[in-house]
Amino acid sequence: MASEIIAINEFAGGGQSVGEWLHGWVTTVDHKRLGILYILFSVFFLVIGGIEATIMRIQLMVPHNHFVSPEVFNRMFTMHGTTMIFFVAMPVLFGFGTYLIPLMIGARDMAFPRLNALSFWLTAFGGLLLYFSFIGGNGLYGAGNAPDVGWFAYAPLTSRAFSVGHSTDFWTLALLISGIGSIGTAVNFITTIITMRCPGMTLGKMPLLAWMNLVTAGMVILAVSPLTAAQIMLCFDRYLGAHFFDTQAGGSAVLWMHFFWIFGHPEVYILILPSFAFASEIIPVFSRKPIFGYPIMVAATVMIGFISMSVWAHHMFAIGMSSYGNTFFTITSMLISIPTGIKIFNWIGTMWGGKIQFKAPMLFCVAFLFQFLIAGLTGIMLAASPFNWQLTGSYFVVAHFHYVIVGAILFTLFGAFYYWYPKMTGRMYNETLARWHFWLFVIGFHLTFDFMHIPGLLGMPRRIYTYEPGRGWEFWNLLVTIGTFVQGIAVLIFVGNLLWSMFKGPVAGNDPWDAWTLEWSTTSPPPDYNFATIPVVESRRPLWDLKHPEDPDWKYE
Amino acid sequence: MKRSEQTRSRAGKVLGIAFLLAGFLIAATVCAADPAGPSQIPNIFKPDSTPADSIFRLSKLVLVITSIIFVVVFSLIAYATAKFRKSDADDGSEPPQVYGSNQVELAWTVIPGLIVLVLFLATARVILSVQDAPKPPGAIEVIAVGHQYWWEYRYPELGVVTANELHVPVSDLQHPTPTFITLLSADTDHSFWVPRLAGKTDLIPNHPNHTWIDPHEAGLFLGQCAQYCGVQHAKMLLRVYVDSAADFDAWVQGQKRFAATNDAAAEGRRIFESTACINCHAVSGTVADGHFGPDLTHLMSRDTLAAGAALNTRENLRAWIQSPDSIKPGSLMPAMKLSDHDLDALTAYLETLR
Structure with a gap:
């Protein structure tokens, strides 16, 4: 990791002492450096979260396995979920947003550069605090160290009666702190996008990546705030004698569920919209066509933003809501498939009639389309609340949301890594290694997450540290575990490729993909000030207009 | 040139086949996983009770509709990626730039809307029939x-x-x-x-x-x-x-019935009633009336111990009393740490609770 930073730094103008170099990175308020810090931070936690997943999969490889104790297993799934959502997925997407938004809208930095730095460091220290629990979480003799309450930490497991020691406090405070960081980033995104677009870039001419991050940022403010409030209430319960969620004193476990999922479901869309944003930038460039139905794509994004605020209780179909409640959340959850479907069709429409080049970014985006289709369809199954009574809390639901988070979000992220790598580092990655990464990851992903649906259908609940033989689950669990290792190898190739290309990759040039958005009009990596002169745009594809003066976009938009 | 094109189209085929296989394997294995006859596999697709059966019938409808969507959209993506691949003989010109089509957009908004309506109505029926079922007199x-x-x-x-x-x-x-x-x-x-x-x-x-x-x-x-x-x-x-x-x-x-009494097990009963056992466990007709743990009045009528974690055999019962963690680490039953003699007597007493 350190060598990667040094290499990047060399491109940014080397020749400093280590102290100067470190000082430069720690005190930076440059959106590009902060973006890279976010990304490196997330890759670090991705590896840790991956190791936790691997520990779980080894334990579940065979029934009645003794690889880890139930206590350790419960910590692993809690830390894996919390890490992957709050300290990998969100920061990496924020990192790409922070890096790309000013470049794509023709600005020289974010609206609030210092808030930008504050947000990053809050998130980073939130992550470190969570992991400090392994050392400092005990508190009482015999009490566990790392949190073991599950990533949605249902009450009353988090009350002091059931969670002695400080492990739950580390979880609460880590999320509280990183949540404040997320809200800061969201405010920054919104302000930047609203106020700092270059001349000519009306909202209707803004790149889709900026649009989708704008909607995401709005959702972050609406969704992370209740989570933050709930964390404070939980602290009050545990230390100030409040009884919001303390069922032994008449509190409500269901209240916590509502608070958590009013955050938790929009969170899924907070993660998937930036991933849609990557696909909406990459697919057109590699199909050599503009995005199909730009206004509809924007409208669908906004619709997803609104509808996603009204679906949270589909995580709670089994908690005994009234039949009317279940009916309401069934229809809202099904409705969200319409704007999402529109997006899939528009991406297909973009490829239709194009000249598709299957470079690594495009490969990952095409795989994303297939996998997101499946994830959406299993989502419809889960939206039908009676079917959900069987599927929720089982390995089917685990497979479903990993299909979304890995099959869709991580795949587009890998695409984004390869697509913007030459811009961020100035060097091209190795295409052969990227293809190895792609195919191994596709195989590993499908081995793991296709077959993970089946034990769920056969009655295997999630979050069990071991299971009984003879229920038809053994074979599938073994396959799932094998797939995990294949994915692990693929990720190692990915990290290796990025590191190797940092030093040995061919120089990429400003615009290696013959792309159309503003970030490709400046040098790779961009100078501190991004653009020597602020660009003026006339259409959604300013570089197309530049390259095809005889047939510019603004004539048709 | 020729060779690289071959590898490319082969890669496309592999991609297609891999995804197809994945989809069909799920469907096929779920149906085949549970052979006919009495089975202990808790398969949601082998219902034996009205609520599970209503869900099963709804799930068949949902699976059929989602499968059709899957096949249609999968084919579209597969066709687009195969058909519009840039050929090696390409002249390097840009394809026609198409920005969208309102008619097409309208179609792929309205058709999914109708599908959602059908699914919703079918689902709402099942929600009401399962959740609001009246309780008959013989229940x-x-x-x-x-x-x-x-x-x-x-x-x-x-x-x-x-x-x-x-x-x-x-x-x-x-x-x-x-x-x-x-x-x-x-x-x-x-x-x-x-x-x-x-x-x-x-x-x-x-x-x-x-x-x-x-x-x-x-x-x-x-x-x-x-x-x-x-x-x-x-x-x-x-x-x-x-x-x-x-x-x-x-x-x-x-x-x-009240718990059976058997003079041969009197010593075990004395141990049971004079140690911490009765803080948590009840045996009807005796002084044991704890409520934190399972009622043991008819312990021997059960096939398993520790919520199904172990078969109800003499060895398991002994192990469970002496060291619950050996069967279920983290269970709230404390290790009783009895002498071998007391443990034998206690086990013998529990074995009379039929």
């Missing part, structure tokens, strides 16, 4: 209380209290005797899930829930707690014994 009432990490069952009308192994009668269509279960929790959240009988319903403290089952045939149905409830969530197993009407009546009569 059996059970109160299930979730504990860390075991199940307490009370039959208030029949005067029976038992643990971990739920007995219910077969419900035939002419004379339905469904079982209506009130779900309570003594500590954390749990979830009652026996996939072949009904979908899951959570047990939440301060939040009574209800579910019902009407099994159509006798047999043993397995499930387990489906909401994370603490260290031993994994070994909070569910066993539902569906008995014929006569067997069920016999079982109820047996459970209503």
